[in-house]
Amino acid sequence: MREKGKNAFYAAKWSQWGNEVMNSVGCSDCHDARNMDLRPARPALYEAWQRAGKDVRKASHQEMRSLVCAQCHVEYYFEKDNGNYLKFPQDKGLTCEAAEEYYDSIGFYDYIHPLSKTKVLKAQHPGYELFKQGIHAQRGLSCADCHMPYIQEGGIKYTSHHITSPLANISRTCQTCHRQSEETLRQNVYERQEKVFDIRNRVEKELARAHIELSLLGRRVQQPRKWNQY
Ligand code: HEC
Numbered sequence: 001m002r003e004k005g006k007n008a009f010y011a012a013k014w015s016q017w018g019n020e021v022m023n024s025v026g027c028s029d030c031h032d033a034r035n036m037d038l039r040p041a042r043p044a045l046y047e048a049w050q051r052a053g054k055d056v057r058k059a060s061h062q063e064m065r066s067l068v069c070a071q072c073h074v075e076y077y078f079e080k081d082n083g084n085y086l087k088f089p090q091d092k093g094l095t096c097e098a099a100e101e102y103y104d105s106i107g108f109y110d111y112i113h114p115l116s117k118t119k120v121l122k123a124q125h126p127g128y129e130l131f132k133q134g135i136h137a138q139r140g141l142s143c144a145d146c147h148m149p150y151i152q153e154g155g156i157k158y159t160s161h162h163i164t165s166p167l168a169n170i171s172r173t174c175q176t177c178h179r180q181s182e183e184t185l186r187q188n189v190y191e192r193q194e195k196v197f198d199i200r201n202r203v204e205k206e207l208a209r210a211h212i213e214l215s216l217l218g219r220r221v222q223q224p225r226k227w228n229q230y
Pocket residue numbers: 022025026027028029030031036038064065068069144148157158159160161
């Protein structure tokens with residue numbers, strides 16, 4: 001379908017692909033319906049990799065266990081002069097700084113702040129990019145290792161498709177690798193979340209202050225012109 005032209009996937013009628021949709025996230029988002037191999041469906045992922053000189057189809061099986069998630073849990077934007085075409089800003093890398101550099105290079109911003117008149121970028125949910133910066137990605141884990149643990153039932157071992165917090169099932173997620181108690185592992189997560197939360201709140205206050213100060217400055221700069229008008 002990608003070969004048919006860039007917008008074929010998104011512009012297609014419901015009657016063409018609709019029957020493949022089971023619910024908002026369907027089997028064919030992650031699996032090739034013909035053989036059930038892991039295969040992300042979104043063209044934006046393949047195209048981002050292509051621009052970086054890589055081929056999703058040649059990714060390892062372990063990488064695929066993350067890439068099926070990376071097609072959705074990722075920062076994205078819509079290319080306005082191309083029929084609002086879905087694109088991932090990954091050309092310069094997967095860090096926050098790389099995304100900002102990319103957006104600056106194409107002059108993209110999400111909106112202009114009404115007070116400070118500053119161009120603002122608003123990240124959506126760069127889960128894949130965040131994961132790639134951490135120790136677990138560096139040690140070769142995939143999203144599925146924590147979010148889709150193996151379940152043993154009778155003689156059958158299968159992959160849990162009930163995707164939720166890994167903390168709901170620590171013995172099957174974290175403890176397949178870590179020997180610490182459930183409580184310690186849970187606290188490891190909560191401590192990091194609290195630090196992020198704390199820093200976010202402080203940065204938000206500073207940002208709000210900066211926007212307000214800029215708006216006051218803007219008004220002061222404009223004032224002499226108004227004086228001259230009278
Ligand atoms: C969000 C992505 C995602 C969706 C949606 C999804 N799967 Fe999977 N599925 C996976 C992953 C990841 C694995 C693990 C594959 C592996 O490691 O080889 C898997 C494994 C499987 C397997 C292999 C057996 C096993 O348990 O490991 C089957 C069969 C399967 N899925 C069926 C389905 C069906 C049927 C649906 C729709 C009802 C579905 N999947 C939806 C990601 C997904």
